[in-house]
Amino acid sequence: MPTSFLGSALRGTFFFIFGLWWSVRYPLKYLRRKAGAESQPGHGTHRVEVLEGMVKAFFALAGILVEQFVPTGPHLQLYSPKTHSWVDLAPWHYTTIYLFFLLSGLVDVLSHSPLKLPLGLDRLSLALALLVEGLLFCFHDYGDAVLDHHLHSLLVVAIFAGALCALLEVFLRDHIILETFRTSSFLLQGSWLWQIGFVLSPPWGGPGWDQTDSSNVAFLTMCFCWHYAGILAVLAANSAASRCCNESCQLKFGDIDVELDCGVCLRRGPKGSDGALLPESTLDDK
Template identity: 40%
Template sequence: MGSFAGHVLPGGMLLFLGLWWGIKFSMFQLTQKNKNRKWQLISRSNQRRLEIFEGFILIVFASVGVVSMQIAGAKVPLYDNTENHWSDMMNLQHCTIFMFFELAGAMTLLVHTTEAVPLALDRLVLGLAFLNKGLLISYHIHGQMMVDVTVHQLLVYIIYVDALILFLEVFHRGNITLELMRSTVSIVQGSWYWQIGFVLCPQGPQWDLSNHSNMMFVVMFFSWHLMFALLFTGLVYCTVSCVHPNKHQWTSPMEMGLLEKIPKSEDEG
């Protein structure tokens, strides 16, 4: 991933997943709140189909990542006997990251297509995939320049938050707050991948990676990414709420007062 395209690919995948989770969990929440089955936005069977589709998408995305890492120049043999060290470790670590997400996708398919696997395992394995990702990326920054270290540290922090949210979902499945937080954090993670590409592999003038002001700017810019992701997730939830066919009858307090008075006036008559 030492190129601009190498950061755009995983970033685009995570942006898609973050948007997908925001829409999906909003629909699930509004469906659960609407007790009238006739007007439910999405049925139970369709919810299960969406989970299966998500598992399939995870496998496809991760497989594309593994193949792209191999095309990018994975070397064989892996061990350089002349220099006495492992070769091409960056590509190998990224392949490992993608393979964990393939495992998470496969577990999602098993959970939602069979009854033999505990339901919480899809969240648990996906959380482990993010935890493994954060662990591997945290060792990419050894010996790098100050701005390079900072942008990757911020990425690792947000990856660990994603993993923590998924571990909490193992015990609190269906909690809309945790689910929308996962959507938000994944969007931040995806957009920050793109930002790293612009900082480390710019198409125009190069950044001074040893400048302290540049380091302060990228930290501030990260907070902007978080703010816009929060606003975007809120907009997604509001949009889904607006298109949701809510057929609940709502009666204003003034109408309730009139309804309470009508039987009384009739009795007096």
């Protein structure tokens, strides 16, 4: 499929933003749960899930509109009666991918609404979106573009890895290893989409890499492994930063947890005893 640098970079940025956010959020959540400060999901956790769903749906909807209504887009026309042929299927390919991520974002929001959708449906919808993405890349006709096919085949590895993790999370909720691996797959998708843009459509102009040179295939396979090594370093650094942030907050507040969404402070008592709620000071107390 035709690949532009800007389109590939924008799609990569979407995955990279989510991956970076999760690389901080999940270690913090794990540390809090390990310390016993978050035995059950609170209102703050639900709000974060809803916000993630809204952001995902927004990006997906924006992607659909861009793919369809740019000057060279199909403008929702799939088949031309005049030529008796399909109309530019590449934008429809990406529109289909964005559609399933849009559905995933809506399910995220509805899962934490008063509708009380079954737990795990949000992860299932994410797994389906990734499976559709991988399926469309797998069965696209790349023709004689060997390098293009190889680049997207490597991308499919990251896609299906993330889909497998999301599917397992339907049954193993809040599993830090699965969450971390899914995060790494999203970061890998993001960085590799940027790499695809540089290889096939360099931003400085000119032709892309030689499609017939087998050494390019060998190098890019090795480069794919380097991308993942760099992502593991990012995950380790963000996990360490999350741990330092968590410890500094504990030192700052001592035995008091600040619950911003409730507007109260919660003083932790001895193990096995309930905490005491300390109301915030009001103007009448002054």
